[in-house]
Structure formats: structure tokens, C-alpha cells
Amino acid sequence: MCGIAGLIHFDGKRVAEDVLVGMTRTLEHRGPDEEGYFLNAPAGELRGGGVPLRGLPAGGNGSVGFGHRRLSSIDLSSGQQPLSNEDGTVWITFNGEIYNYRDLQEELEAKGHRFRTRSDTETIVHAYEEWGEAAVARLRGMFAFAIWDEKRRRVLLARDRLGKKPLYYLHDGRRLVFGSEMKAILAAPGVPREIDPTALYDYLSLLYVPQPRSIFRDIRKLPSAHYAVVDARGIRLEAYWDLPFAPVLDEPEESHIEAILDGLSEATRIRLMSEVPLGAFLSGGVDSSAVVALMAQHSSGRVRTSSIAFSEAAYDESRYAARVAELFGTEHRVHTVTPEAIPIIEKLAWHYDEPFADSSAVPTYYVSKTARENVVVALSGDGGDENFCGYRRYWFDLRENRVRSLLPGGLGRALFRGMGRLYPKADWLPRIFRGKAFISNVARDPVEAYCHSISHMSEEDKRRLIVPEVASELGDYSTVDLFRHYYGKAQAEDHMSRIQYLDIKTYLVDDILTKVDRASMAVSLEVRCPILDHVFMERAARIPWSLKIKGRDKKHIFKKALRRHLPDDILYRPKMGFGVPILEWLRGEVKEYARDLVLDGEGTRRFFRRDTMETLWRQHQSGLRNRASELWVVMMFNLWHRKFVEQEVPAGAGAR
Numbered sequence: 001m002c003g004i005a006g007l008i009h010f011d012g013k014r015v016a017e018d019v020l021v022g023m024t025r026t027l028e029h030r031g032p033d034e035e036g037y038f039l040n041a042p043a044g045e046l047r048g049g050g051v052p053l054r055g056l057p058a059g060g061n062g063s064v065g066f067g068h069r070r071l072s073s074i075d076l077s078s079g080q081q082p083l084s085n086e087d088g089t090v091w092i093t094f095n096g097e098i099y100n101y102r103d104l105q106e107e108l109e110a111k112g113h114r115f116r117t118r119s120d121t122e123t124i125v126h127a128y129e130e131w132g133e134a135a136v137a138r139l140r141g142m143f144a145f146a147i148w149d150e151k152r153r154r155v156l157l158a159r160d161r162l163g164k165k166p167l168y169y170l171h172d173g174r175r176l177v178f179g180s181e182m183k184a185i186l187a188a189p190g191v192p193r194e195i196d197p198t199a200l201y202d203y204l205s206l207l208y209v210p211q212p213r214s215i216f217r218d219i220r221k222l223p224s225a226h227y228a229v230v231d232a233r234g235i236r237l238e239a240y241w242d243l244p245f246a247p248v249l250d251e252p253e254e255s256h257i258e259a260i261l262d263g264l265s266e267a268t269r270i271r272l273m274s275e276v277p278l279g280a281f282l283s284g285g286v287d288s289s290a291v292v293a294l295m296a297q298h299s300s301g302r303v304r305t306s307s308i309a310f311s312e313a314a315y316d317e318s319r320y321a322a323r324v325a326e327l328f329g330t331e332h333r334v335h336t337v338t339p340e341a342i343p344i345i346e347k348l349a350w351h352y353d354e355p356f357a358d359s360s361a362v363p364t365y366y367v368s369k370t371a372r373e374n375v376v377v378a379l380s381g382d383g384g385d386e387n388f389c390g391y392r393r394y395w396f397d398l399r400e401n402r403v404r405s406l407l408p409g410g411l412g413r414a415l416f417r418g419m420g421r422l423y424p425k426a427d428w429l430p431r432i433f434r435g436k437a438f439i440s441n442v443a444r445d446p447v448e449a450y451c452h453s454i455s456h457m458s459e460e461d462k463r464r465l466i467v468p469e470v471a472s473e474l475g476d477y478s479t480v481d482l483f484r485h486y487y488g489k490a491q492a493e494d495h496m497s498r499i500q501y502l503d504i505k506t507y508l509v510d511d512i513l514t515k516v517d518r519a520s521m522a523v524s525l526e527v528r529c530p531i532l533d534h535v536f537m538e539r540a541a542r543i544p545w546s547l548k549i550k551g552r553d554k555k556h557i558f559k560k561a562l563r564r565h566l567p568d569d570i571l572y573r574p575k576m577g578f579g580v581p582i583l584e585w586l587r588g589e590v591k592e593y594a595r596d597l598v599l600d601g602e603g604t605r606r607f608f609r610r611d612t613m614e615t616l617w618r619q620h621q622s623g624l625r626n627r628a629s630e631l632w633v634v635m636m637f638n639l640w641h642r643k644f645v646e647q648e649v650p651a652g653a654g655a656r
Contacts, residue, residue, distance in 0.1 A: 003027025024067030031069025284320025287381030
């Protein structure tokens with residue numbers, strides 16, 4: 001796993017070596033083992049300034065520069081990057097793992113290609129030579145890379161199907177700047193830092209900025225399952241894959257069970273390739289336990305597992321992890337953490353590049369740190385909930401849709417809207433709060449209702465919070481618009497599958513996978529996700545949703561398949577959250593720190609109404625209302641704003 005960066009001047013300007021090095025070294029945490037650089041100038045013209053620079057054997061004007069930071073896991077002796085083809089006309093800087101690279105290598109060798117390394121990186125170079133842009137769709141794995149084609153004078157950027165690996169870019173017509181993290185782009189000169197109001201508006205509800213936007217107007221994320229071709233004429237984005245949920249496979253349960261077991265077994269097996277210590281995260285939940293069970297099946301030695309424990313019982317799953325570790329005889333490590341709130345949120349605000357307010361980033365960082373003490377690569381169980389309807393909200397959504405379908409048209413909707421306004425607002429009582437959400441959601445259309453269910457701040461509350469200048473620029477935009485886009489785009493025959501698709505395109509890529517990537521890369525740990533293997537997902541997507549949710553049993557077919565490997569007390573135990581007690585933090589440990597940020601931070605002065613923030617603060621501190629979510633999202637925005645806008649931090653300052 002690695003960090004990549006690059007700068008291409010299409011107006012012929014030469015790339016400054018110190019700028020390229022500075023951009024790349026912002027990513028040192030992603031690749032602590034080695035660094036390397038490419039400049040498309042003849043080797044004799046390279047100056048280098050003490051860093052290993054490589055260039056073309058002939059031609060080139062120095063207008064293209066690639067940087068690479070390496071975390072070694074495969075081909076330790078000869079996988080250095082940037083790497084080229086035989087004549088130096090195709091260069092790549094690559095982050096990720098390609099699990100089918102040996103099969104591709106054999107196919108390419110049969111076509112006459114000759115390899116000088118054993119790395120998956122070189123396989124991509126030869127695949128591009130053979131198939132051009134179509135090579136991207138042949139890759140099975142997680143990846144983000146850039147290829148410079150000297151003959152065609154163009155760059156190919158590509159990102160994996162699920163967006164496991166990040167890739168940011170800025171293209172202003174004169175130049176292309178890219179990097180694994182946004183801080184690499186910010187290290188280039190003259191990069192604007194104007195905040196995108198739409199990105200900010202979405203963040204307030206979702207806790208993350210959804211692709212393809214970034215928090216800065218001029219910097220974009222390359223969308224998952226896309227590539228971009230960039231040359232002097234402009235930029236062209238193309239989708240090379242999508243996840244179809246139709247046609248549904250009308251097969252017996254046993255056929256689906258066999259497909260799940262076979263597919264997940266293969267997806268796990270191919271992710272065990274490594275020349276460095278490899279292990280797994282183990283929470284004791286269904287998904288991570290399934291991955292550990294299959295790792296044990298395919299491993300000759302003991303599987304190394306890592307988990308964390310919390311002193312607060314509501315957050316502690318360590319007893320379940322210990323049960324699974326004992327069952328499979330793993331070499332298990334548990335670290336009890338007492339999060340130091342202020343230092344950890346300061347650290348994470350720097351690593352996440354953008355405002356990011358999912359509090360489970362904190363335990364994800366700690367479990368990554370624990371695993372890195374023992375391994376370099378860890379497998380995780382991410383993806384089970386999205387693939388098999390494991391979230392509680394899916395069941396609530398199903399219930400709401402059934403009631404909605406029975407309503408007598410507009411009259412029934414109007415009745416529920418009125419009930420929603422009259423319903424008690426004592427959201428400190430969980431059942432009443434969910435009751436209010438249920439009543440108000442039934443009065444909405446299905447997409448708007450789902451967006452409302454998962455939003456941490458409603459459209460009405462956001463409009464009351466943001467300053468008039470931002471509101472006027474937004475016009476009539478709503479985060480629901482984003483949801484409608486993906487809901488309508490889904491290749492699905494039913495509502496539940498469309499909701500799954502929507503989550504995979506938004507929550508999975510920009511919350512779950514972003515959270516895991518930044519937290520693990522902060523400690524130089526590579527994480528692989530078997531359940532998110534795209535071949536496995538394609539088969540899972542076509543299982544009827546009625547086999548994924550049966551009554552109150554979520555992930556029904558997945559759990560039924562795993563009964564061959566796991567006991568019922570693991571498969572059917574209550575689902576626990578993976579977060580930190582932000583409600584208590586905001587009334588205790590971080591109270592004064594948070595107050596300074598949310599009420600007097602520069603971000604609040606520029607974007608939020610102080611009177612609204614004061615109301616939210618008083619309500620939370622009084623104990624009358626739980627405003628932890630609203631306060632946390634504003635606090636994390638202001639902390640990010642302090643680090644990346646006010647201080648304009650482009651490099652490693654503030655990381656540790």
C-alpha cells in the first residue's frame with residue numbers, strides 16, 4: 001500500500017523537483033519504506049536534489065512529474081516505483097493491490113510481453129500497453145493509479161470499483177495535480193482553497209463529503225469505478241463498472257448459500273498473498289468473524305487477530321472477539337484503550353483531509369494501531385451490512401414503506417405530516433424519537449424518507465444553521481437530490497435493492513472506506529476487504545432482498561450460510577455500535593475545547609449562525625436535548641478549517 005502524487009503541466013512548464021518532493025512527502029505515513037520520483041526529462045538533465053529521480057532515456061521536457069511513497073508487501077526487492085515499460089515511454093505510480101496479477105501476467109507473457117519484476121505494478125503497465133483504457137476493467141483488487149503515456153502525451157487516472165483507495169485531483173486546463181490525499185495537492189503552489197457550499201451542506205447531514213466533490217471547490221475526487229483521460233485538450237471521465245442488482249436470481253436458498261460460501265472463500269484466499277506479516281481485525285461481529293474463519297481455513301499457520309477493548313460496556317465487544325479467537329486458535333492481541341479525546345481528534349482531523357465527523361474513526365484508528373504492532377497487512381469485515389442488508393435502518397425503512405403503501409393517497413400523507421408536527425420532541429427517549437421519525441417519514445416519499453432517516457441534521461435544521469450568504473448560493477439544492485440521483489441510476493427491480501445501491505455509492509465509499517483507509521494509513525497499515533470483492537458483490541447483489549431480511553432477522557441468508565463456520569451466539573448476538581461516547585465527551589472531557597471551536601471558531605463565523613449554535617450548545621449542556629451530533633459535526637468542521645484553511649497546512653505539520 002502506498003501514497004501517490006503527481007504534477008503535469010500541459011503548457012510545457014517544467015515541474016519543480018522541490019515541489020514534487022514536497023507533495024510526495026506529505027504522504028510519508030502511507031508509505032514509510034521507500035520513496036521514488038519520475039520526471040519526463042532525459043536522464044542527463046535530472047538534478048534530483050538528493051532524491052532518487054528517474055527520467056526518460058530520450059525526449060521529454062520535464063513537464064510531467066510522478067512521486068511515490070511505498071509500503072512494501074509484495075515483491076520487496078524489485079517493486080520500486082514509479083515504474084516504466086521497457087523503453088520508458090509508459091510510466092506508472094500506483095497505490096493498491098491487484099489480486100489477479102499473476103493470471104494477467106501469464107496472459108500478457110503469452111502475447112509477447114516481458115517482465116523484469118514480480119510486482120503487480122508492472123502488470124498494470126503491460127496491460128495498458130496491450131489493452132489501453134480497457135485494461136482497468138480487467139483488474140481485480142483495490143487501486144488508484146496514474147499512467148503517463150509519453151507517445152500520446154496523456155495521463156490515465158483510475159480508481160477501483162468500490163473506491164477503497166482514494167484519488168484526488170485538480171485540473172484547471174493548464175495543469176493536472178493529483179494525490180492519494182488532498183494534502184499532497186495543497187502542497188503544490190497556487191491551489192485555491194475556496195470551500196464548496198454544496199459539499200459543506202451535504203457534510204452537515206452525512207458527516208462526510210460525497211464524491212465527486214471535495215470540500216474545496218476546485219479539487220475533486222475521482223469517482224469510484226471510473227477512470228479519467230487527461231491531455232492538453234481537457235479531461236474525459238468514464239465509468240468502467242457498475243453493480244447490477246437485476247435480474248434477481250430465482251434459485252433455492254441452498255444455491256445462494258453455496259455461492260456465498262464459495263465466493264467469500266475465494267475472495268479471502270486471494271487476499272492472503274503477502275511477503276510481510278498478515279493478520280485480521282476481529283471485533284467478534286458476524287463479518288469480521290466470517291473473514292477470520294475463512295482465513296483459518298486457508299492458512300497453514302495460526303491467524304493473527306487484533307481487537308480493542310473499552311472500559312465502557314456499551315462500546316466493548318472484546319468478549320465476543322475472544323470467543324472467536326479461541327474457536328479458531330488465533331494468535332490474538334487485545335488492547336484496552338482509553339481514548340485521549342483532544343489529542344486523537346486533532347490527529348484525525350489532519351489525516352482525514354476533509355471535514356469528517358463519523359466518531360467511529362476513533363476506534364478504527366486504535367484497532368489499526370494495535371494491529372500494526374504485529375502485522376503490516378490486515379483483513380477486515382467491511383461490506384457485509386451493505387451487501388446483505390445488515391443495518392437496522394433497512395428494517396425500519398421496510399416497515400415505513402409498507403405503511404406508506406396502505407395510505408389513501410395525499411390525505412393520508414397530510415395526516416401523518418400533522419401527527420409528526422404534534423408528536424413529542426423528547427428525543428432523550430429513544431422509542432419516542434424513533435416513533436417521531438417513523439411518523440414523519442411515512443409522510444415523505446421513499447427516497448426523501450430514507451435520506452431523512454440517515455441524516456444527522458435535517459434540511460430544515462441546516463437552513464437554520466447556515467448563514468444567509470451560503471444559503472443563497474445553494475438555491476433550492478437539497479441532499480435528497482444526491483440520493484435521488486443514485487436511487488434512479490440503480491439497476492434494480494425493487495426499492496430495497498435501490499437503497500443498497502445508494503448506500504454503496506455514498507455511505508460505503510465516502511464514510512466506511514474513507515474511515516478505514518485514513519485510519520489505517522495513519523499508522524502505515526494495509527487493509528484488505530474480502531466481502532467487498534467485486535465478483536463476490538455481483539453475485540450477492542442478485543440474491544432477492546427477501547432472503548436478506550426475514551422478519552427482524554437482518555443478513556438472513558449470509559448468517560445462514562455462515563452457520564457452517566460460526567456458532568449461533570456469534571451470528572445472532574445483538575449488533576453493537578463502533579463509536580465513542582461523544583455525548584458525554586461534549587459535556588465533560590472536551591467541553592471547553594468544543595465550546596471554543598463551535599461558538600468562536602473561524603468556520604462558525606464564516607458559515608454558521610452563532611445564535612443557532614448557542615441554542616444548540618445550551619440545549620445539550622442542560623441535558624434537555626441530545627445535540628451531540630450537531631455539535632460534533634460543527635466542531636470537526638471548525639477543527640479541519642483551523643488546520644487546512646486558516647493555517648494552510650500543506651505538509652506534515654500537525655500530523656503527530
